[in-house]
Amino acid sequence: MWLYLAVLLALFFLIRWYREKQTVENLREKYVFITGCDSGFGNQLARQLDLQGMRVLAGCLTQKGAEELERVTSDQLRTTILDVTSTESVAAATEWVKRCVGNKGLWGLVNNAGVVHPTAPNEWLTKNDFVKVLDVNLVGLIDVTLHMLPLVKKARGRVVNVASILGRLSFYGGGYCLSKYGVEAFSDCLRRELRLFGVKIAIVEPGYFRTGMTNLQNHLDSVERQWTNVPQETKDSYGQTYFDNYYKLIKESLTTLCSTDLYLVTDCMEHALTSKSPRTRYAGGWDAQFFYIPLSYLPTELADLVLTWQWPKPAQAV
Numbered sequence: 001m002w003l004y005l006a007v008l009l010a011l012f013f014l015i016r017w018y019r020e021k022q023t024v025e026n027l028r029e030k031y032v033f034i035t036g037c038d039s040g041f042g043n044q045l046a047r048q049l050d051l052q053g054m055r056v057l058a059g060c061l062t063q064k065g066a067e068e069l070e071r072v073t074s075d076q077l078r079t080t081i082l083d084v085t086s087t088e089s090v091a092a093a094t095e096w097v098k099r100c101v102g103n104k105g106l107w108g109l110v111n112n113a114g115v116v117h118p119t120a121p122n123e124w125l126t127k128n129d130f131v132k133v134l135d136v137n138l139v140g141l142i143d144v145t146l147h148m149l150p151l152v153k154k155a156r157g158r159v160v161n162v163a164s165i166l167g168r169l170s171f172y173g174g175g176y177c178l179s180k181y182g183v184e185a186f187s188d189c190l191r192r193e194l195r196l197f198g199v200k201i202a203i204v205e206p207g208y209f210r211t212g213m214t215n216l217q218n219h220l221d222s223v224e225r226q227w228t229n230v231p232q233e234t235k236d237s238y239g240q241t242y243f244d245n246y247y248k249l250i251k252e253s254l255t256t257l258c259s260t261d262l263y264l265v266t267d268c269m270e271h272a273l274t275s276k277s278p279r280t281r282y283a284g285g286w287d288a289q290f291f292y293i294p295l296s297y298l299p300t301e302l303a304d305l306v307l308t309w310q311w312p313k314p315a316q317a318v
């Protein structure tokens with residue numbers, strides 16, 4: 001019986017591998033719009049797809065980011081300035097994309113732009129701290145998608161949404177995890193709605209990678225800033241030792257956990273855009289694939305133990 005099972009399993013993987021290897025035709029004629037191309041995954045994906053000859057339309061937050069990207073890519077790649085938190089900026093970028101793609105429609109929309117700060121224990125934050133992150137990572141992503149969808153439907157194309165393992169397991173305070181859980185929910189619903197229009201939605205869930213977002217100094221400065229502003233009563237309940245150990249934990253985690261191989265994620269994005277059979281979800285990176293995503297299926301109490309065993313103890317812990 002085990003032999004039959006093994007053969008069936010091997011057959012399943014073989015067929016899946018073969019199906020996923022088939023790429024869509026005329027990739028060089030297809031347009032892909034990517035948000036957040038100044039740095040990190042967005043920047044690398046723009047360069048990667050440009051090298052493959054696809055028509056890349058890159059949304060950058062800053063003029064400097066756009067100029068630097070244009071400098072290292074072909075004349076075919078075009079950039080525009082896009083702040084996903086501004087509906088005027090999103091509408092202007094949509095008009096620009098519309099002009100670029102003509103009546104071909106937009107084959108790929110990659111919602112990649114994101115921010116992480118401020119992040120700290122929830123009690124150290126204010127409502128505005130949450131809103132700031134949700135505005136970019138979730139509401140901005142929804143706004144861009146709603147504006148661009150008619151163009152994607154025209155091409156019967158793809159939407160690739162960048163979530164995170166933190167959209168599966170929430171263990172950082174602040175808006176980041178909430179935003180990524182939201183991206184998962186929005187993408188799942190959109191996939192079910194757009195299936196019959198021939199539009200495919202893929203979610204990419206990266207683990208820890210060294211990008212602008214995981215810059216160590218920015219994290220340390222951010223958590224220090226939050227701690228400074230915490231009301232005295234809250235400060236007393238955590239205690240200075242808690243803060244010192246929390247600071248040390250962030251420093252150690254970000255120094256040791258981040259992979260520098262961004263291709264582990266951008267290759268997933270590329271597959272979602274170019275394969276005839278894209279996946280619904282991509283685990284980006286070894287940590288996502290073999291640790292965080294399996295952990296998210298464990299009983300909650302067990303997952304809690306694994307995720308928090310190193311956390312410092314507050315002064316008023318019972």
Ligand SMILES: NC(=O)c1ccc[n+]([C@@H]2O[C@H](COP(=O)([O-])OP(=O)(O)OC[C@H]3O[C@@H](n4cnc5c(N)ncnc54)[C@H](OP(=O)(O)O)[C@@H]3O)[C@@H](O)[C@H]2O)c1
Pocket residue numbers: 035036037038039040041042060061062065082083084085111112113114115136140162163164165205206207208209210211212213214
């Ligand atoms: N790095 C990781 O470990 C990790 C893990 C899981 C998921 N992710 C996700 O991956 C995506 C890309 O992040 P990354 O890691 O590549 O970090 P990154 O290097 O900081 O890239 C994020 C990009 O978004 C841009 N951006 C920020 N606010 C924006 C706004 N309002 N409108 C438009 N663009 C904006 C940034 O521009 P500036 O550079 O000019 O600020 C930057 O180019 C994000 O959605 C992030 O949540 C990252």
